[in-house]
Amino acid sequence: MVAWQKEDGAKRLLQLILLHTAWEVGSGQLHYSVPEESQHGSFVGRIAQDLGLEVSELVPRMFQMVSKGQADYFQVNVQNGILFVNSRIDREELCIKSPICAIHLEVIVDKPLRVFHVEVEIKDINDNAPVFSIHEQILAIAENKLAGSRFLLAGASDADTDANARITYKLSPNDYFILDSGSEEDQNQSPVLILKVPLDREETSLHRLLLTASDGGKPQLSGTVQLVINVVDANDNPPVFNQSVYRVKLLENTANGTLVIKLNATDLDEGINKEISYFFSNNVPSSFTRIFSINSNTGELTVFGEVDFEDVNLYDLQVVAEDKGYPPSSGHCKVLIEVLDMNDNAPEVMVSSLSVPVPENSPPGTVVALISISDRDSGANGQVICSLWPSGLPFKLTSTFRNYYSLVLAEPLDREQVAEYSLVVIAQDQGNPPLSASSSLLMPISDVNDNTPTFAQPSYTVFVRENNQPGAHIFTVSASDPDVAENALVSYWLDEKLWPLSSYISVHSESGKLYALQPLDYEEVKLLEFQVRAKDAGLPSLCGNVTIQVFVLDENDNAPAVSGPAEDTAALLKVPVAAGHVVGKIHALDGDSGYNAWLRYELHDVSSGPWRVGLYSGEISTTRALEEAEGSNSQSLLVLVKDHGKPVLSTTATFSLSLVPSSQAAQSDARLSRTGGSIKPLADTTNLYLIIAICSVSSLFLLVILVYVVLRCQSQAKEAMMYGPGTATLVCASEVGSWSYSNRHSHILAGVSGEAGAKSDLMVFSPNIPVFSENGKELVPNAAGQVVDAATKLPCVWGYHKMVAIVVESI
Known part of the structure; x- marks a missing residue:
């Protein structure tokens, strides 16, 4: 018995080695064999080693084994990678009389996902003895039967297979009958009883024989049946x-x-x-x-x-x-x-390991699902072709083993283009007519943060009137993100790398509303330029930005101011003088710009004697000739200065005149110098021409400087030029004018990203006083709305002077 077990163990070991070698050479499938009725825990094979897997990676890679449609006869010890018997296996119960009995196992590991196919063949052991269907068989044989007559007996059956089910019969020793057990090709044929010599009923009327059926297993098992033969006349x-x-x-x-x-x-x-x-x-x-x-x-x-x-x-x-x-x-x-066979069984489609939703950044080749196809028919009726519908989707089927497929990603995905896919797996056999089955799959695509928040425009221009209410809403920015959930949740903030804008502007982080935190003053800040950034809540977060230019619009909030150390001025006039003689000039400036800074001069008392003031020049002159007899007289003129804003703002200036005869001019000059008057009168037209010449040279010099700066700005990469609307200037034909400039210091606050430590210097050239001829002609509007010379009624032409703001960035 021990020798037989050793021999059987050696044969089993040899079979395992041969099967393992055949698998590694080219079959692609792992094969094992195990005898039926093996005890729980019986060794089957080192499956981890045979599959090329390390034992230490079985648990991290979620090693699992699936037995399709059958009980869990086997298990794998993930600690050592050994496949062992988990429960009793009865081959006769599992496969009945099939010559080959095998259990198909699927081994699945993750990271990456792989599927291995394992077949464990169940070897038959001789655990079933031959069995007769009846306990006693009665035959009636006429005594006149000739020798060689044949009688069919009830045969035995054995649930085992191959040699274990190969039955041989043996008849108990007697003188009348022998057995014909058939040829070697038909070992399981029912036994036939052959009459060896004729019977004699008178000698023996009843024969009792024992028929024994033995199988070919080791050890050999057998069963018996009693034969009762009645000898009769028939x-x-x-x-x-x-x-x-x-x-x-x-x-x-x-x-x-x-x-x-x-x-x-x-x-x-x-x-x-x-x-x-x-x-x-x-x-x-x-x-x-x-x-x-x-x-x-x-x-x-x-x-x-x-x-x-x-x-x-x-x-x-x-x-x-x-x-x-x-x-x-x-x-x-x-x-x-x-x-x-007829094609009466449609294919069956089974989907397992469905990994949804599929991340949109999954690379091509990612396994999404495992699909197995089965058809109970045989031949062409059982040959199945698997396909996907509709075509053109970024998925494909890859055959892994016979009727096993992997659904893999064929192309990159974009959730923003298609959020989910509906596809149908169709299996069709080759029968006539063909039968098919299908399984519908819904493949949702999960979002990843791959889209940056985007504004509708790269920049926005906003106009805000100065003196706004603190906290006023001035604009709303909005960025869109085609992602979903937190990947599309956008928040906003200001980029303050170059200039801190937090005291001027704020942005609501959720709504994107821009607020002016304090009243803006056009005379201090004309332009606020900054960037608003939009950031989503994805991981990692993505950002977009937009440039905002806030132009402050001027309002008439500055009254005209008379220049000089005091508003009161004085002049000493020697008489006689001719009509139209200029005796002095009022200088006034307005902090506003445009029409709000366009000044006009009026005498408060229109009946102020022989005096008048230029409407736009501020020059005080005589309306008639003054005689020497009118000397030794002092007069004070109250001049009203108004701007053109809405509402109109104004101020007053007092101009004192002392009239003296020519003989007293020297004494009057000495007295005037002691009074400390702030503005000296223009004594004659010669001084006026001298001043005009000086102003012209200065204007020419400023124009040269301006051209030089513009050319230099264009030649340097780091210089930027911005143009904004300027004030309109009246230019009358054939008249030589004079210019007056505002001495205000203007600012542009920029929040655009740049190099650390950079600064901006702003130079503004903005004429705000119209040009007049040297003889002091007044300009008035006519009924048609045109500006004309008050004396000649000739129209003046509007000439526009553009405000040029040159921002020179320096390190």
């Missing part, structure tokens, strides 16, 4: 079939009542001994008799139940023809019915 001609074996082909799913074959046996006897009845032998399984029936009188074999190729594809029916003599004689034949 007819001496048994029924005979015209052939011993009938072969029939029958389509599966044949309707009930269909005739399979009509058997016919003949008997040479006469009378009742010739009448024959047909029936199935006791060797026919009861499951077969539920499928077919035989008419006892006619011998017609018909379909009685459901014929299914997938259950049984070959039926072996033994039919007995027995006459009605006494004792009855019988003959037998075998009917082999081969069932032909």
